[in-house]
Amino acid sequence: MPRLSAAGRHAVTFTLNGTDVSGAAEPRMLLSDFLRQVVGLTGTHVGCEHGVCGACTVQIDGAPARSCLTLAVQADGCDIRTVEALAGPDGSLDPLQDSFRAHHGLQCGFCTPGILMSLDALMRVRPDASEAEIRDCLSGHLCRCTGYASIVRAAVAAFEKARGGARES
Amino acid sequence: MKPAPFDYVRAGSLEEALEALAGAGADARIVAGGQSLLPMLNMRLARPGVLVDIMRLANLRRIEERGGEIVIGAGVRQAELEAWPRLADTLPLVAAMLPLLGHVQTRSRGTVCGSIAHADPSAELPLALVALGGAVHLRSQRARRRVAAGDFFAGMMATDMADDEMIEAVSFPAARPGTGHAFREVARRHGDFAIVACAAVVDGTVARLAVGGVADRPVVRAMPMPDEAGLDDALNEFAWDLDARDDVHATARYRRDLVRAIGRQVLEEAARCRD
Numbered sequence: 001m002p003r004l005s006a007a008g009r010h011a012v013t014f015t016l017n018g019t020d021v022s023g024a025a026e027p028r029m030l031l032s033d034f035l036r037q038v039v040g041l042t043g044t045h046v047g048c049e050h051g052v053c054g055a056c057t058v059q060i061d062g063a064p065a066r067s068c069l070t071l072a073v074q075a076d077g078c079d080i081r082t083v084e085a086l087a088g089p090d091g092s093l094d095p096l097q098d099s100f101r102a103h104h105g106l107q108c109g110f111c112t113p114g115i116l117m118s119l120d121a122l123m124r125v126r127p128d129a130s131e132a133e134i135r136d137c138l139s140g141h142l143c144r145c146t147g148y149a150s151i152v153r154a155a156v157a158a159f160e161k162a163r164g165g166a167r168e169s
Numbered sequence: 170m171k172p173a174p175f176d177y178v179r180a181g182s183l184e185e186a187l188e189a190l191a192g193a194g195a196d197a198r199i200v201a202g203g204q205s206l207l208p209m210l211n212m213r214l215a216r217p218g219v220l221v222d223i224m225r226l227a228n229l230r231r232i233e234e235r236g237g238e239i240v241i242g243a244g245v246r247q248a249e250l251e252a253w254p255r256l257a258d259t260l261p262l263v264a265a266m267l268p269l270l271g272h273v274q275t276r277s278r279g280t281v282c283g284s285i286a287h288a289d290p291s292a293e294l295p296l297a298l299v300a301l302g303g304a305v306h307l308r309s310q311r312a313r314r315r316v317a318a319g320d321f322f323a324g325m326m327a328t329d330m331a332d333d334e335m336i337e338a339v340s341f342p343a344a345r346p347g348t349g350h351a352f353r354e355v356a357r358r359h360g361d362f363a364i365v366a367c368a369a370v371v372d373g374t375v376a377r378l379a380v381g382g383v384a385d386r387p388v389v390r391a392m393p394m395p396d397e398a399g400l401d402d403a404l405n406e407f408a409w410d411l412d413a414r415d416d417v418h419a420t421a422r423y424r425r426d427l428v429r430a431i432g433r434q435v436l437e438e439a440a441r442c443r444d
Contacts, residue, residue, distance in 0.1 A: 001178060001179070001180060001181050001182075001185040001188075001189070002178070002179045002181075003176060003177070003178045003189075004176065004177040004178075004179075005176055006174035006175050006176050006177075006218075007174065026174065027174070027175055027176065027177035027220065028171065028172040028173070028174050028175060028210075030171070030172075030207075030211070033171075049170040049171075049211050050170070050207075050208040050211050050212055051204065051207065051208050051275060054272075054274060057274050060277070060278070063248065063277035063278075064273060064274045064277060065274055065275075065277050065278050066204075066274055066275065066278075068207070068211065069203055069204055069207040069208065069211075069275070069278065070203060070207070070278065071177070071200075071203070071207075071220075073177050073179075073222075074200075074203065074222060074224070118273070118274060122273075136268070136273070136359065137273055139272055139358065139359040139360050140271075140272030140273060140274040140275070140360060
């Protein structure tokens with residue numbers, strides 16, 4: 001049975017935003033720290049580190065999850081997506097990001113990457129999500145600028161636009 | 170806010186997991202979804218020397234209907250139970266609770282059995298297990314035993330589980346015709362731990378009320394039916410017997426008020442929705 005010693009650094013391999021990545025991690029290393037410090041992608045933010053604030057939310061095998069409540073070694077073999085997957089290679093914003101910009105859905109921006117990854121996952125499984133469902137999804141995120149009204153507005157507009165019911169503002 | 174060092178065992182079989190537990194004793198902890206344990210590790214409220222990961226064990230990732238019970242393996246995530254097509258018919262009480270259990274971002278990883286093992290006194294799934302009279306299936310290298318929900322929870326985050334035991338599954342009795350269920354909780358924000366959570370089961374003319382978030386564990390008690398005169402007194406007695414304490418979230422008095430008010434609401438709702 002594979003036993004990874006506490007003091008050693010062990011190979012972790014997973015798919016990240018469509019590309020295989022590998023790195024070494026102690027068993028206690030959180031996925032959030034692995035993404036930021038080993039892989040070097042700092043779009044995933046680290047807030048409370050006990051699963052409450054939602055800033056570190058990424059997608060694991062398609063579902064939104066707290067990367068601070070997942071060990072890097074637990075993610076071995078998984079399919080991980082982070083906020084870096086959203087914009088195009090030329091830096092063009094994806095429709096969700098675009099909507100956040102258009103509707104002032106961020107102030108300091110610290111909570112935004114996590115929120116985007118939750119909403120992106122919701123959009124895939126529930127493209128018809130109501131505002132109540134969107135608010136339910138957002139309840140797993142804290143915005144300390146308290147910009148919730150414009151976050152909800154940006155999210156609702158993005159879902160409506162994706163459904164083709166254009167409500168431009 | 171980083172865990173203290175630990176060895177990590179990725180169990181390839183149940184036997185391997187049990188062997189690792191037997192070898193390390195109290196120094197080992199099972200990790201499944203990690204949504205209760207990782208916060209404890211990050212805050213160093215738990216410092217196990219060995220973590221035994223059971224999520225690669227396909228045998229534990231099953232939901233089965235067996236002899237009038239729903240048996241949920243230790244690897245079943247809360248989101249998987251939420252998406253199980255038979256849930257609303259067989260476990261309406263659990264179906265009502267799941268949307269309020271943490272958030273979609275934690276239910277995607279957290280397991281049903283993990284929440285039971287964590288035994289937080291205000292958590293929803295332990296309350297459901299006690300309300301419905303379910304059982305916890307424990308396993309060690311030595312033996313296999315089944316503990317009734319009422320005997321499993323021993324206090325705040327304390328259970329009847331021995332150091333070398335792990336939860337293999339939990340079982341809930343499936344809803345029978347003529348039974349009504351209702352659940353309601355009060356929390357500061359949607360998805361937070363409940364200040365008071367109440368679950369009612371009305372089976373024919375027999376009513377039961379379970380309360381979480383007040384005592385050091387979920388507590389269930391037989392109650393008069395909502396149309397009987399004695400209900401207010403019974404609710405009041407229950408509210409006082411739970412020995413509520415003041416804390417940062419709510420006063421003891423507010424908690425007793427909630428037990429009386431929500432207790433009546435869920436009993437009335439459960440009685441109404443008997444089919």
